[in-house]
Amino acid sequence: MKLTESTLREDPRIERLLKNPNWKPAAEAAMAFYFNGTDCPIASWQKSSTWAQVKMVLEELGKK
Structure with a gap:
């Protein structure tokens, strides 16, 4: 399954x-x-916890 923005x-x-x-x-x-x-x-958004959470969920869903 390909991860899409709507899935995220x-x-x-x-x-x-x-x-x-x-x-x-x-x-x-x-x-x-x-x-x-x-x-x-x-630029500071890339160091935020919000950004980190999006990345974490992306990586987690990408492994499924």
Whole structure:
């Protein structure tokens, strides 16, 4: 199964990030980076726990 952005968005951990207005922009930027190669608009987001959580879930789902 190929991991898609919609699959990632359905994960409860990512849903939680996207529902929080403080975390949503960084989570969206991380998904755009990993799926489309889009540069992150705010460099500090790449060091945030939100970014790390998106990466962790991506890696976890990619192994399934």
